[in-house]
Amino acid sequence: MFISFEGLDGCGKTTQINLLAEKLASLAYDVVFIREPGGTAISERIREILLDTKHEGMNQITELLLFSAARAQLVNEVIKPALANSQVVLSDRYVDSTTAYQGYGRGLRLGAVKTINTVATLGVMPHLTFIIDLPLDELARRKMRTGTAADRMERSGRAFYEDVRQGYLAMAQAEPERFTVIDGCQEVETIRQQIWNTVSNHIPRR
Ligand code: TYD
Numbered sequence: 001m002f003i004s005f006e007g008l009d010g011c012g013k014t015t016q017i018n019l020l021a022e023k024l025a026s027l028a029y030d031v032v033f034i035r036e037p038g039g040t041a042i043s044e045r046i047r048e049i050l051l052d053t054k055h056e057g058m059n060q061i062t063e064l065l066l067f068s069a070a071r072a073q074l075v076n077e078v079i080k081p082a083l084a085n086s087q088v089v090l091s092d093r094y095v096d097s098t099t100a101y102q103g104y105g106r107g108l109r110l111g112a113v114k115t116i117n118t119v120a121t122l123g124v125m126p127h128l129t130f131i132i133d134l135p136l137d138e139l140a141r142r143k144m145r146t147g148t149a150a151d152r153m154e155r156s157g158r159a160f161y162e163d164v165r166q167g168y169l170a171m172a173q174a175e176p177e178r179f180t181v182i183d184g185c186q187e188v189e190t191i192r193q194q195i196w197n198t199v200s201n202h203i204p205r206r
Pocket residue numbers: 008009010035036037051067068092093094095097098099101102151153154
């Protein structure tokens with residue numbers, strides 16, 4: 001089973017993935033955790049290029065292809081073998097990030113993005129995808145509190161992030177069987193329960 005988590009930077013998805021991973025492990029599921037971009041030696045190198053603030057001049061097509069290149073390696077090296085081995089793959093971002101950020105955010109043609117996504121994933125798609133949705137004001141408040149430095153993507157500005165957010169919501173509406181949109185303003189425990197309700201309804205019994 002393959003489950004991905006999506007949402008804007010700082011939405012709380014990493015906390016929720018960790019909670020879900022603990023729960024699954026306690027039930028003796030064999031869990032593989034990955035984050036995108038990254039997850040293999042080659043993909044981590046590509047991640048450094050993508051997030052480096054020195055690379056301000058990165059062309060948008062270059063950006064699209066690099067995220068996709070990192071993903072192709074991850075699918076072949078990690079995701080496909082894990083799924084073939086009946087492991088549960090939990091992914092902090094996957095192909096929907098490319099549709100949301102490069103497609104809706106950067107404004108690249110959605111048809112072209114879709115074609116490249118299919119090439120990069122070999123058609124391997126998550127069974128379930130959670131979008132943790134948060135208004136931009138709340139994200140900005142959280143960012144001020146944590147005070148972490150912005151990477152190259154995070155320097156993209158508010159209008160970009162608003163487009164990414166709306167993109168995610170449009171994608172969820174178009175494919176309601178796979179996506180679950182979660183209100184990220186709720187308590188961590190409430191969100192954890194909502195995610196578990198959906199996962200426990202879909203995951204094969206052990
Ligand atoms: P990361 O530090 O992993 O962010 P987060 O903790 O929010 O997941 O950085 C990944 C950044 O790359 C994030 O800003 C989202 C962006 N991204 C894309 O633009 N396209 C993609 O296909 C992926 C996977 C990520």
